[in-house]
Amino acid sequence: MAADKLEAGLGAIAQKLAGPGARIEGLKRLSGGASQETWSFDTAGSGPAQPLILRRAPGGKAVTRTGTAISLATEAAVIARAAKAGVAVPDIAYVLNDADGLGEGYVMARIEGETIARKILREEAYAEAQKGLAFACGETLAKIHSIDISGIDGLPALGLAPQIGTYLDLYDSMNEPHPVFEVAFKWLQDNRPEEASLRLVHGDFRNGNLIVGPEGLRAVLDWELAHVGDPMEDLGWICVNSWRFGESQNPVGGFGQYKDLFEGYRAAGGGEADPARVRYWEVFGTLKWGIMCMLMVSAFRTGADRSVERAAIGRRASETEIDLLNLLVRED
């Protein structure tokens, strides 16, 4: 049984982490993305229990991860480097190797807290946390963008031009013409700024990938889309209207204002954010999310994922069309 093998393999790792005689308890699957599995468990032994998370390739097999995703080993190396730079991340406890027999992946600390945007934005418990969150996001992004990545292999370099090209190819491959997306691609091409000096960027810094407690930001998760790119990409992505979850008046993730994000960025040594560039990436991010919604329908149609959720998300592409029109067409 695969589950027995996983339990036994993690048991052996528990002994390395918590000493001889340690075992694991409470193993349960949290989510199953197409690109990775997430499991929760605790070590139990003579010392205090350690709450942990395993992230590994599906079924423990090496697979080609989606799109521009980096390998799990690279992801672990980036997270460890982020911790050194003072970014709130889960501590990497262990990186799997061949001898563990569990495939590619790593074990990290399990941090309690909330990731669901609607709760963070609407529940009283997070009212205090919300106030400082945009500033904290700015600080965190400045620290991420300062990370020295020398010695970390496998991080793709993705400035503006290659990203626009990638998403144009994906959009064309589906052969479902969207005049609004054409307008957006044209705007992006006509208004493309010079490539920035490239830094490590998180690549998916938004609600859902941030663990928040009542006191504020606890950890940044999901580093699989990390790459070397334009730092303003991260600032633009968290402002995409889709990540505001209905709170459009607060452009930063539905909880804050641009100026709070930019002030946090400056305070942590990131320098002056470039609002025009942030807006450019916000437009690109909106288009990107729209194309991702279309791609998910492809996964439904090919049979890769026959769930209602996967099918219905295609009907969210039109939300990004209205957002693109709001951003680009009512300027006059």
Place this chain on the structure above:
Amino acid sequence: MQDAPTAKELIEAVRAFLEERAMKELTGHAAFHARVAANALAIVERELEQGPRAEAEERARLAALLGHDGELGDLNAELAGKIRSGEISLEAPGLRDHLWQTTLDKVAIDQPKYSGYRTALEREKD
């Protein structure tokens, strides 16, 4: 002609079952999926009601923009191609209105509670 109930009434009945029974009696992930399923049926209901008029109007606008009639899908693809090639720009008479109206009609079916839709409607009033 099919007997009663209409397709719309059947969908309404299934959506009511999902919302009033399934969502309440299921837990965890299954309850979430029941909600997603109910929302998907609500999209179908709105599309049955609003879709034919919206698509007829979209096709008429496209025919006016392009100077000839045709199947909706073909006209839409032709417009997309002409925007890409630069043959039609946002300054072309009628294009902005067409994109706005088409998108508003689409979101009115897909997600009428979406914040961006409300923003667009408020701008419309200004």
